């Protein structure tokens with residue numbers, strides 16, 4: 001979706017309507033022919049033209065542009081306060097489009113905690129196959145970026161909160177430092193979602209999402225998204241959607257757009273439940289450390305309070321009994337399902353070291369073997385607390 005979008009008619013100014021209203025209405029005018037209030041799934045792969053190269057309604061071929069995708073892109077762009085929004089087939093496909101901005105010989109700096117698949121894409125695909133260098137930096141000290149920056153550096157990539165260590169990085173401070181050095185700042189906003197944090201308003205050049213998570217919200221669609229206000233980057237992303245073709249199907253776009261409508265109410269409940277679960281974990285004798293930015297003693301609490309409106313639905317914790325205890329706890333829950341992924345209505349539990357973050361083993365991003373990550377869903381709070389308590393009791 002490029003700027004000046006007719007689908008956003010009436011919703012161009014993100015300050016005119018609140019987040020929840022834009023989630024339900026932005027980019028989603030009533031169907032002109034039928035009055036239908038829900039955006040239809042446009043399955044047509046090709047669209048009629050008046051004359052060669054003059055499509056009747058702005059669409060030519062569905063890889064290039066599709067009405068359902070367009071509605072979804074306009075909506076999420078509005079939520080991220082972006083002029084431009086681009087949907088991709090997965091979070092990694094969205095990341096890949098951004099990483100294609102880097103030429104062989106250039107370098108990317110990344111925070112020392114990130115999703116394992118992101119590290120694999122940067123290190124093994126854009127790194128080993130395409131000659132883009134990478135280095136991990138402690139982004140909690142933005143001034144240190146200057147010490148490692150060299151003439152080949154082009155981009156700083158961060159997740160905040162990060163996966164799975166729940167580290168918090170100051171988007172505004174990092175953006176100020178990196179812009180002074182002439183680089184781009186990319187923020188993976190998957191954990192926070194635009195409901196809790198809008199990185200573009202804090203100086204980031206682009207936001208990337210695994211829409212598979214909170215945006216879709218129901219564990220039934222894989223997707224990715226990039227939002228930006230950067231004209232040149234947007235030009236290239238629209239080119240890459242068409243030239244590479246890693247775009248989501250109309251049905252996937254419909255599901256993601258359906259999910260987005262309830263993002264605000266889901267996030268409120270995720271945050272509430274995570275608070276209760278984090279508090280149980282902090283009191284349980286089997287737990288040695290709780291990683292949750294909502295706690296005052298979390299090193300990123302102050303920054304999180306400044307740049308997020310709440311602390312999200314993700315919590316990680318470490319176990320006194322080490323790896324064996326972690327394995328026992330993740331197989332001991334009934335309501336929390338042992339599975340990869342996160343951000344959906346149902347609670348999930350996993351062991352990052354052998355599941356989502358296996359590909360960072362041996363790197364600067366390696367995660368502790370006694371670490372458990374939970375995605376706190378929106379079930380009844382007491383059921384979640386009781387379930388985790390009985391699983392933790394197993395390792396006392």
Ligand SMILES: Cc1ncc(COP(=O)(O)O)c(C=O)c1O
Nearest residue numbers: 090091092115163190210212223
């Ligand atoms: C923070 C984060 N970013 C990106 C991705 C990749 O997204 P996808 O699985 O949709 O390709 C994930 C997947 O777990 C993730 O957790």
